[in-house]
Amino acid sequence: VTPEGRVTGHIGTITDITQRKLSEQSSAELAHRLQLVTDSVPALISYVDAEGRYQFNNLAYVNWFGHAREDIQGKHMREVLGEEAFAALEVHVRTALSGQPVEFEARIRYRDARARHIRAQYVPDVRADRTVAGFYALITDVTQHKEAEQRTRELLREVNHRAKNMLAVVHAVARQTAASESPETFTERFSARLAGLAASQELLVQNDWRGANLDRLIRSQLAHLDALVDRRIFLEGQPIRVSPAAAQAIGMVVHELSTNAAKYGSLSNWTGEVKIAWSLKGVGNDARVAMEWAEYNGPPVAQPKREGFGHSAIVRIVEHELDGGVELDYLPEGIKWRMSAPAGAVLDRGSLPPIGSQSA
């Protein structure tokens, strides 16, 4: 420009910004792709800067906390997670920001009082000059997994408890069988009783330990008299579902009654019969289960001289385990056993008659 103000020429610089434009475009593209990829990952992914502020969160992360992405962006971890959660995580955050990768599992109580079990991995972002710019956090919610583990542990504990209890029952059966049998008959009687216990267990396991249908339970105990069932042994009663404990108790009673009938009672000749009947009567807390085993046309019945295992089983088990009453009569036509017990002690919890309902 001359002193007169005339422009005589111009000097210019030209910068080729193609590369810069291209790289701006490609880093925007890259960020978009990164967001897309991380948003489709079910784990929580975030980038936290050296001040502990969120610079990036994937969709799972924002969804987990129920925030909008913009609400988390730039916020401090303490603010988003809550004081208690941050206090628990702080040591790991410090480690990551010192340049050390961290992996840990912890049960964390977050700001909204949700306690979650997490598995976390912090990867420090170490730059070329060795400074730490922040860290990537990868978090998996393993709460359900942990709860399943806990359920498995409880289940195993329960199985262990039941197994030991069953061993104690078997032990008692063995000693009491030995007390009332001769060494010659011991093995046969003991094996038969074990088979009876096993049959009830089998039925309970088939029903996931949720009780047993009484008709099926009785039939399972009559397996050794299979040919006589519905011919000389008659079952009659409404469908009712008894609790696991009651199934074991009633199973043992039916086992004892049936082996006794086959040896000495109405099933020991060619003409005798057994009628097994049960019913559920009454309403609410007054509801009771009644059951009867009645033998007919058997050989003459005599009152046993001593009370062995069988007798205690058919009387005491009902009184003790079902809070029930038992009547046992040695009538001329055959033995008659009757029990009556509160429905609450016999039925499976799910099948108790509702209060106010009329029994069938």
Next chain:
Amino acid sequence: MTLKILIVEDEALIAQELEAVLTAAGFAIAGVAPSVAKALALIAERQFDTAILDASLRGHSAEPVAQTLRHSGTPFLVLSGYSHAHLTGALLDVPHLTKPIRPEALVRAIRALTES
């Protein structure tokens, strides 16, 4: 003097077994309870020196019974199919025998309980 024992056990055959073992060892049975409610009733109405308590009664914890026994200063031992680590509250810190029970071990434990 014959020591009287209260048995709290929901399984009839096991209760009967305990009765047989204890009677044979020279003890007297003060009563047999199959549930928490029955046990509490028997504790209130009967005289006894010591008790045997099954940790789990008809699916419920025997803790209320253990608490009542503790309050009255009655020594007792816990019997269960659970390992000791799984017992809680008032069932802890008392002698514990795991099922199935060896008769000699039971008698020894009862003697130790009443002599101390």
